[in-house]
Amino acid sequence: MVTVGIIGAGRIGQVHMTSISTRVPNARIKYVADPYMDEKKEAFAKAHGVEIVTKNYKEVLADKDVDAVLICSSTDTHSPISLEAIAAGKHVFCEKPIDHDVAKIKEVIEALKKNPVKYQVGFNRRFDHNFRAVRAAIDAGKVGEEHIIRITSRDPEPPSPAYVAVSGGMFMDMTIHDFDMVRYLAGCDPVEVFVEGAVLVDPAIGEAGDIDTAVITMKMENGAIATIDNSRKAVYGYDQRAEVFGSKGMAATANDAASTCVISNENGVTGEVPLHFFLERYMDAYAQEIISFVNAIENDTDTELNVYDGLKPVLMAMACNKSLKEHRVVKMSEIEA
Amino acid sequence: MVTVGIIGAGRIGQVHMTSISTRVPNARIKYVADPYMDEKKEAFAKAHGVEIVTKNYKEVLADKDVDAVLICSSTDTHSPISLEAIAAGKHVFCEKPIDHDVAKIKEVIEALKKNPVKYQVGFNRRFDHNFRAVRAAIDAGKVGEEHIIRITSRDPEPPSPAYVAVSGGMFMDMTIHDFDMVRYLAGCDPVEVFVEGAVLVDPAIGEAGDIDTAVITMKMENGAIATIDNSRKAVYGYDQRAEVFGSKGMAATANDAASTCVISNENGVTGEVPLHFFLERYMDAYAQEIISFVNAIENDTDTELNVYDGLKPVLMAMACNKSLKEHRVVKMSEIEA
């Protein structure tokens, strides 16, 4: 039985409380800490079997009973709390991104060298049934050498301009999941990136200094060419697909829908739209990543994602920002240097 | 090179003229005969390379140059012209049904015993790419022993009550193709049939003494249970599907559509309706059946369907009519006796 403390009782913290209370039999949540803890959050926590709620996460880190923490607080606190948790000898599950600033991620890396606790980053999509099946097909040799990787990732609704302004930009906020997915499906890192970006969905996003539509092309270390196409708004819902094409075949996913029901009439043969909301679409993946993390602790095995898996997508986002700004191919070596 | 005469220059006769002129390089059409030959029909024939047009089919039968005739005239003439053609030593392709009257079909059978020319019946759907693929899967052992056969056959538009009155009834007019399909997919005949029928599409069809909706269940000689479901009107178009389920797997078809284009928006993910018109849907099958017939003549091999394949579906239609009327299981032996 792994004892965890959850730091941050917002939306994603609540997702993890739900997962652990209903689907992770070998974990218990001793604490939930949130500086803005209120009655509603407390009630949610209590209803999900949390033993202690607090406004001060330091209490969690001080309790020897606690094996691991889930850092679900605001992005700017991810790296400092990571450092404290590592120093306290706690295993860490940290929501993405660790930080927008590489230097701060590197501090975490250094800290882990001294205190080698488990450190998993919250790229949940790797745990999704569809993408897992693609990865399994690759591992089973059904794709052969990878030649072309295509990821389509389109949101159902654009964020507010206010959010855009603080989001770190589309690459750091949204595409970062796709960067992780490219690495997951390629099994390696990119060598270089090129971005063609545009503001096509909402001019206000452009006024906030960001883009809302992009096609990113990458050359990967294994020779494959990868593309990501992003839009902040697909009217038909949340479009999340991947296709890996190689010397022996192709593995591709379609979207998940609420049912398989198809209606035929004079107007056509109509199936359901993709699941709209990311929490609904990735509900199971959020549980699977925690199951995986808790099992890694219990069995003392490597986590499926580690701190470098947290770093690399941030570097890719930086390379894409540079490519967008300078309108040229950017080598990853320019960023990592 | 096989020389053919086409008897009947109506819709189906024209289909065969088109097929032969464009897709059957080893056949030429020397004659088209039609008692109602007019300028328009003549022009069509000439445009499709027909050498001689006539109102009198006996001219065709009298010409020693003619190897084979295609009987595309009205149903009541199928068996008498068949008899004349067989007596004249011509190979015969006869549109379905040979006759509604079993005695007349048996005369054709007797005639063929004396003059064993090739005799193929126009059950074109056996030559359709989708149903051929199901049959091929069965032949390749992918279904194993057949357990359940399901045929869905629904027309896009009901016939006029006037047509219904002279059609011989839905089983003889429409389902007869499905009876042939069941035999094709089962590779054997039924032992017994049961019909549940209804008038749900158009009361005028009921007033004309027919039904427009039916589910037919059959026990086949190979032990499989087969069902056919028929409707005279599917608003989404011509619904033509089959499914064969067995000990090793299932082979199933979907409908053909005009394109694979799918449109996704707030209302769903919408593909095209099935091809609406039977000539469009089975265009290729109509050509394939003639190619097969001509090749059987040229290579002196058995035709893919023979006169018994023309007889059996008529017997099945009779059994179904009896089952509908008496509302009970009818053994095929009751009919064949």
Place this chain on the structure above:
Amino acid sequence: MVTVGIIGAGRIGQVHMTSISTRVPNARIKYVADPYMDEKKEAFAKAHGVEIVTKNYKEVLADKDVDAVLICSSTDTHSPISLEAIAAGKHVFCEKPIDHDVAKIKEVIEALKKNPVKYQVGFNRRFDHNFRAVRAAIDAGKVGEEHIIRITSRDPEPPSPAYVAVSGGMFMDMTIHDFDMVRYLAGCDPVEVFVEGAVLVDPAIGEAGDIDTAVITMKMENGAIATIDNSRKAVYGYDQRAEVFGSKGMAATANDAASTCVISNENGVTGEVPLHFFLERYMDAYAQEIISFVNAIENDTDTELNVYDGLKPVLMAMACNKSLKEHRVVKMSEIEA
């Protein structure tokens, strides 16, 4: 908050414990009773938040705190415990079938007339996302008047001959779910049934006096013709489909699979098999039926299924057994009389 007691701690009792503990926030499980309660069952119950475990279900019925019971014990105990629970004023969720003996179901009906507690029968498939979507399409007028209803229900593995011998027969054991589904999709009862059955999967099933393959045809009160096709063994997994065809369109479902991943290579374009195990396939439906039951109690509304919905499929199974035996159409009025 609804307080429930679960009677029967076997497989289905455990499914409901899981559902309630993880997905039904407005219910708590005070008791689990099982005459064969052992350490393992007790541990499972405790892990799912059950407060008291006992071997004696009468304790549950005696506790005034308990609002409702879930009867998950062996089939022969369903009706007697139902009677006791109703007498004790408890709302009842009873697993299907209430009984194989109509007289005993009628005792429950009579008891409910005196003590009108909520009484829901465990036909979980009505709560499945795919079949719900078909029903919703019908309710939205997208099908129009129903003409043809087709249900395919094939198990992945046949039961053991030992189980067959005590199962009540395929219709009472397996098809009973499909009888409920026909009623759900038609929105009415059948008028008559006809069965074509066979032993094609396993001769031992035949030796045990049962069949393993069937096609059932029904005329429904609304005029539609319905068919169910059953097999005890589909090598590709659990095949659970429905199609409703009517004057305005068709609503049809496909099977659920573990992922949408499709692999293309020289051998074809291959997707995943249907989910194999019924608990996996209907996991969500099992939760939804309990959510619905608990909400009906909390809101004092009708349950989505009542005792008559438990009775009717049993009558249909009886009619089908009679049809199979006498090999003729059987009117429901022959059974109900």
Place this chain on the structure above:
Amino acid sequence: MVTVGIIGAGRIGQVHMTSISTRVPNARIKYVADPYMDEKKEAFAKAHGVEIVTKNYKEVLADKDVDAVLICSSTDTHSPISLEAIAAGKHVFCEKPIDHDVAKIKEVIEALKKNPVKYQVGFNRRFDHNFRAVRAAIDAGKVGEEHIIRITSRDPEPPSPAYVAVSGGMFMDMTIHDFDMVRYLAGCDPVEVFVEGAVLVDPAIGEAGDIDTAVITMKMENGAIATIDNSRKAVYGYDQRAEVFGSKGMAATANDAASTCVISNENGVTGEVPLHFFLERYMDAYAQEIISFVNAIENDTDTELNVYDGLKPVLMAMACNKSLKEHRVVKMSEIEA
């Protein structure tokens, strides 16, 4: 009735002979000219209703009876014969590309200014049922403003290194069709291109100085971002798909297969591979382009593609070659200048 002469009796010339003889009732082929005319080619022509065969195309141009010529000879002869045909007042259907050298295409443009005959270029894919349906969806407003266009175009088999050496390179030889498709689906030209290319299929292609795998990204004049992904070898067959995503929805195609038959067994649910051979896949499109050309002559309307539609893809290929070589974004204005 339009009288045509076909110049070039090789594979594509024969495709057009077949189309005209079987599917274009308002055209007749008076001549087929081929410097390498032999018995086999002559026999093919005669069997397809060609009146005169010759080794000298100048005979065709000299005959006042001839309304139009189809230039199906080797690529290097396309522009000189075009010039002669235009000078002779013949309408011209010219296979792609007009020339690899822009200056020569411009000569044709100049010639057409003096003699404005119809001039259609053989980009057949615009006439394909699937891509037509996407274009129709766009025209019907179902996509809205275009944001992202994706074209997948992968050959079933790589060309021989010998062919590669004379092919003009993958962009000029293969992708040129996709450049036309991008223009067709976008309804405008690109502003800039970027190529990520690789040799992943066959090192011999690299040794011949070409690539076999590429992802091309383009910014279009309408603001949309377009990608083409190319491979010289898809083991599952000829992969020809397009997807257009916009403000109101997405229109996307799937591949065509030989049948809709799907086989389900323990190994999965398997449909057929895409049609393998381009002549089979685009059979109908080849006929439709000639029907369209002949109708444009008969009705004196614009051809669906003109000489500029022949020029633009060549410029795009040049831009892509430059981008590949210099590994940077290339503006179309750099090429057109």
